[in-house]
Amino acid sequence: MDNWIRRFHAAPGARMRLLCFPHAGGTAGSYHALSASVGGAVEPLIVQYPGRLDRFAEPFAERLDDVVDAVLDELEPDDRPLALFGHSMGALLAFATARRLAAEGQAPAVLFVSGREGPSLPVRTRLPQSPSDDELLAELRLLSGTAAELLDSPEFLQLALPPLRADYRMLAAYACPPGSPLGCPVVALTGDSDPRVSVEGVGAWERETDGPFTRHVLSGGHFFLDDHRAYVADVITSACVSAVSAV
Secondary structure, X not given: OOOOEEOOOOOOOOOOEEEEEOOOOOOHHHHHHHHHHHEOOEEEEEEOOOOOHHHOOOOOOXXXXXXXXXXXXXXXXXXXXXXXXXXXXXXXXXXXXXXXXXHOOOOOOEEEEEOOOOOOOOOOOOOOOOOOHHHHHHHHHHHOOOOHHHHOOHHHHHHHHXXXXXXXXXXXXXXXXXXXXXXXXXXXXXXXXXOOOOHHHHHHHHHHEOOOEEEEEEOOOOOHHHHOHHXXXXXXXXXXXXXXXXX
């Protein structure tokens, strides 16, 4: 487990694993603090996309399904239940992974989706399939997930923009296929002032499951997770404990 999946905080005694997918342009490190917060209650496994950091020399993924294929191929067999978590683009990847697992008779215990409207809705604002540097910079400034001084650094942008552009190209090519609702609980989280995600749109995730649905609306924008880490960790651990108890 040394290519697609990272384990920052091993917890072999935990009763459940939590597979986490980062946002577009993101790295596994974006979940390091959250991994520490939930470690012990669950064992966090964090996806590292190609084309960045220690995978810099590898080609970018071209389709979301390619990422799902690669991650599931590398995921080690384990008797413990598996929960899925994704933020923004990662929410779509977590959802696609949940569908794949359910179709194979290995449905996840819980699906956590953050910072993304339900996949049955049209994307509110879609960038061109190959956005320019200026368009990517405008999006980064709007979402406010990157320190302003970094956005003025040519060295930082030279590293950050190529994976972000590749991920947006992958998103632009994605269309949610029809499918049966999941049977697991779905827990959705969103910021109340996210410029790309509406509270109502997050509610559309309820359509994707016949199981329980819960929505948490927190103060903040697209990267609200950074300001509510303890709360989000509690939401994750509580839902996972309930799911394990129900098995």
